[in-house]
Amino acid sequence: MKREIPILLVVLCGLAITWAFFSPAPMSRAVNDELLAWGTVFFSVAFLLGISNLVRISLKQISSRHPDWPYKLLLLLVLFGYLLIGAAEIHGWFGIPGGENIRRDWIYKRIFMPLQATMFSLLAFYIASAAFRAFRARSLEATLLLTAGALVMIGQVPIPSFFPFADWIGDTSVRLQGFLMAYVNAAGQKAIIMGAALGTLATGLRIVLGIERSYLSE
Amino acid sequence: MAKRTDKALDLDRRWIFLVIAILVVVLYALGIAAEMPVNQYVQSYYDTIEELDEGSIVLLSADFDPASAAELLPMYQATIYQLLKRNMRVINVATWPAAPPYTREEFEKAAPLYKKKYGVDWVELGFKPGDDVAMGQIGQSVTSAYIQDDRDGKPLADFPIFKDVGNSFEGISLLITMSAGYPGILEWIAQAGGRYDVPILAGTTAVQTPDLFAYYPTQLKGFLGAATGATMYLQLVGADVPQLEEVTITNQKRMLIQTWAHLLIIGLIIYGNVLYFVGRRREANA
Numbered sequence: 001m002k003r004e005i006p007i008l009l010v011v012l013c014g015l016a017i018t019w020a021f022f023s024p025a026p027m028s029r030a031v032n033d034e035l036l037a038w039g040t041v042f043f044s045v046a047f048l049l050g051i052s053n054l055v056r057i058s059l060k061q062i063s064s065r066h067p068d069w070p071y072k073l074l075l076l077l078v079l080f081g082y083l084l085i086g087a088a089e090i091h092g093w094f095g096i097p098g099g100e101n102i103r104r105d106w107i108y109k110r111i112f113m114p115l116q117a118t119m120f121s122l123l124a125f126y127i128a129s130a131a132f133r134a135f136r137a138r139s140l141e142a143t144l145l146l147t148a149g150a151l152v153m154i155g156q157v158p159i160p161s162f163f164p165f166a167d168w169i170g171d172t173s174v175r176l177q178g179f180l181m182a183y184v185n186a187a188g189q190k191a192i193i194m195g196a197a198l199g200t201l202a203t204g205l206r207i208v209l210g211i212e213r214s215y216l217s218e
Numbered sequence: 219m220a221k222r223t224d225k226a227l228d229l230d231r232r233w234i235f236l237v238i239a240i241l242v243v244v245l246y247a248l249g250i251a252a253e254m255p256v257n258q259y260v261q262s263y264y265d266t267i268e269e270l271d272e273g274s275i276v277l278l279s280a281d282f283d284p285a286s287a288a289e290l291l292p293m294y295q296a297t298i299y300q301l302l303k304r305n306m307r308v309i310n311v312a313t314w315p316a317a318p319p320y321t322r323e324e325f326e327k328a329a330p331l332y333k334k335k336y337g338v339d340w341v342e343l344g345f346k347p348g349d350d351v352a353m354g355q356i357g358q359s360v361t362s363a364y365i366q367d368d369r370d371g372k373p374l375a376d377f378p379i380f381k382d383v384g385n386s387f388e389g390i391s392l393l394i395t396m397s398a399g400y401p402g403i404l405e406w407i408a409q410a411g412g413r414y415d416v417p418i419l420a421g422t423t424a425v426q427t428p429d430l431f432a433y434y435p436t437q438l439k440g441f442l443g444a445a446t447g448a449t450m451y452l453q454l455v456g457a458d459v460p461q462l463e464e465v466t467i468t469n470q471k472r473m474l475i476q477t478w479a480h481l482l483i484i485g486l487i488i489y490g491n492v493l494y495f496v497g498r499r500r501e502a503n504a
Contacts, residue, residue: 021413029385033362036355040348040363047347104319112316113284120285124479128238129231132486136494146491150484156424156446157477158252178257181431189432 007210014208051079082107148184151176227493234486241478251470252477253453260450262440263419264300266392272305274391275382277360277416279406282398283316286423290396291320292465293421293448296455297394298324299462302332307379308340309360309390313352313401318344318368331461336369337377344368349401353409359385387414396421403438404429411437421447449473 013035020032058072066072086103088096096102137143155177159170206212270276278297282290301308310325312318322342334340343364346352355363360383361374374380383389393416397403403420411418417439422430424444434441442451449469456462 029358033355033358036351036358037362039351040346040355043348043351100319108316108319113287116284116316117287121288124242125235125238128479128483128486129234131483132229132234132490133231135487135490137491146487150487153480153484156444157480158254158473160252160474160477174255174257181428185428186431186434189429193432 003213003216006216007213010215011208011210014204018208054079148180152180224497227490227497237482238479241482242475245475245478246471249471250474251467252474253470254446254449254473256450256454257447259434259441259443260447260454262435263421263442264440264451264454266417266419266439267297267300267304267306270304270306270391273307275307275309275379275389276301276392276394277309277311277356277387277390278321279393279395280310280312280317280321281314281402282320282396282423283314286398287320289423289445289448290398290421291324292445292469293442293451294320294396295324295328295465296448296452296459296462297396297421298328299459300455302328302334302339303459305332305339307338309343309379309383310340311343311356311360311364312345313349314398315345315347318342322369328461337367337372338379341367341374341377341379342369343374350405350409353401353405357387357410357414360390387416390416392417392419394419394421397426398423399426402426403441407433407437421451445469445472445476 016028016031016035020028055076058076061072062069062076082103085096085107088094089100089102135142135146135149137146151173154169155173155175159166159173163169203212207215267276278301280294282294298308308325310321312321325340325342328334329336329340336342343360344367346356346363348355352363361380364374366373367377387393387410393406393410395403395406395418397406397420403418403422403426406418406420410416418437419440420430420438421442422444427441427443427447430438430441430443442448449466449472452462452466452469456466
């Protein structure tokens, strides 16, 4: 029964969602609404599962003095500290005024935003370094890829007017970039999308028919 | 000669980091702004909003976080100003948890300028967990996907804007997403565009932009691709919105920095390849 019940649930849910997609009947809509609501509830419960797993693993590493244990400790402090501050702001605990002042103005704006923006900005440095080290014209395909990449990069930005033939370079690169993106790229993308859609359909059918059971770790 | 080529190929990457850093800082300090000619995708994005009837309801989804804010926030700001200036009513949602602080702040700045009332002209519904499933639920019925608004915690029935909104995007004339990845524009196209036939516009990061050309102009009416698209759009909207002047100039300055950064990267690729071929010829001759 441990296998049969989950498979039966998946088959029923899959069929109900598929039926709702094609049927305008009010009952199919009601079933679909209900299943989607359950889906978001499960998603929220998954957050709790994720947090409990994170806490369990972090505590284990802290107690065994893993080389990364100070970071794990910091992670737990931030996790529960943020929860505590949020609860304190909502309920007015510890004399903290209500609202979102600490969470939004201090933690989010002054810590989280600059940290995340900095991490993402580092990409520019790594891309430049990788461009020098890894992008080699080793084959015809690699050379085409490099050339297309360079053309798209130039077409994406304004050419300074003091450059010789700036207008011509600007116009030509924009036109070439437009051609590459709107025809070559779009054609390739459409082929990939169609292939992926057919693959998704086949996998979905296998799951709904109970043939594919990898989600049960089988 | 051989040693010199090897040494050049083994260049400490910190030199490259330093050159990029100097380039960005110096160019930003010089503050030269560059105007961008508007492309058809940005023009379509702008025109689609302009062509809507006054009072139409637009679902605006913030699907980004601070990591991509440099690219997406300027587009988001300009979109809010264009929508409110054209007297559209906006339902604001988010499928990324870190987006709502941005969205609320931007609306609270822009709404008073156009004398827009909360709950009548715009409403903040906040983050909805569930990725594609949440999008499907919002598409099926916004009023059952959210129990209350995110700003005041009031039931949605209390807000006049929802009187004109029904199931399956009924009453919603346009969906706009500022998309940084998953979940984002591709999921909205699958969950809303294909199913309910609602027109969709998108602002996306540079990484995601190439994916969108396959959907334009049928499933996607227009899009703003990366900082370049944002700059073009700001030039269109910001022309008569003084509040957008600063962000427009900042974006135009960024474009020139991007030009030089791109040229540097192309230069590094060429230099790396020259060294690679010199090394290969040397090995073949040895």
